[in-house]
Amino acid sequence: MSCDTFKPLLMGYLDEELTALEAVRVEQHLEECHDCTAELDDFRKLKEVTRNMRVVMPDDKYWDEYWSNIYNRLERKAGWILLSLGSIILSAYGLYWVIAEVFLDKNVHPVIRIGVLTLIVGFCTLLVSVLRERFFLSKSDKYERIKR
């Protein structure tokens, strides 16, 4: 077998992660291959120099807050959804009421009726625009992080 097959196994040998059988095969190869022996030696030195090194961990307080941060944001998210749902239901009812009571009532002064109509058209335009933006955003960037 060529050296290339053994290179990854050198890692397992160095880190003592091989089965006994694999380790024996690597040792047999090392006995007859100077290159792999030298390379293993370099890797061993690298491992030695970084032996006691760790990636710096965030302080404990970050880990203590980690889950509560997530929980609060999930909860807030649920709150927002309910809030939006409620406002949509109430707005729809309000709209129905205004149209029925004011706009279709011939006794109301025409200026007020035109004003109410303009208000409704404006409100609907804004609503559609906001919904389209949210929909577009969630489609194009499914995993985009949520801004806090």
Added chain:
Amino acid sequence: MNPIEEGSAIERCKNGDREAFGLIVQKYMKPAYYVALGYVGRPDDALDISQDAFINAFRHIKRFDSSKSFFPWFYSILKNLCLNHLSRSRRRKEDSIDQMVEEEGQSRIPVETVNPEQGAVQRDIEVRIGKALQRLRPKEREIIILQHFQDYSYQEIADLLGIPIGTVMSRLYSARRELRRELERMGVRY
């Protein structure tokens, strides 16, 4: 938490139980942090992004096939967020060349020695190794952080990333070879 307990926690998550999701987060927050750190390189960003990934995971938990293990699925969400973050910060860097020069010189993965003995010399090596790590490709950095700096076993890494042990070894080989090359380039002797 064993796989069976994990499975039942996931089922409860699917029914909207946020407390059950807490168990999953507690189990995987540290590996999630290391993976994110491997990609984005900055500890505070890694904390933020890994939390965002858990939030996205909970929102899409119904799509998760609970006969499989959680982390490899979660990993793909986390990786996407990290890549988004990187492409956005790259765009920002292009806007400001000064900042790019500054960051090239300074950015490094923070490493520290447990029970340090040598003081200044050791600290200098830590800084250089941190910079060399920063120069690796994300996949290489990730496996080096997990195996080399956090002592995860090959089996643990294989389970976390959902890859065979043979792939763990070949990735580790090319990552360590790159790390040696970077250190040599920076004139580190050991």
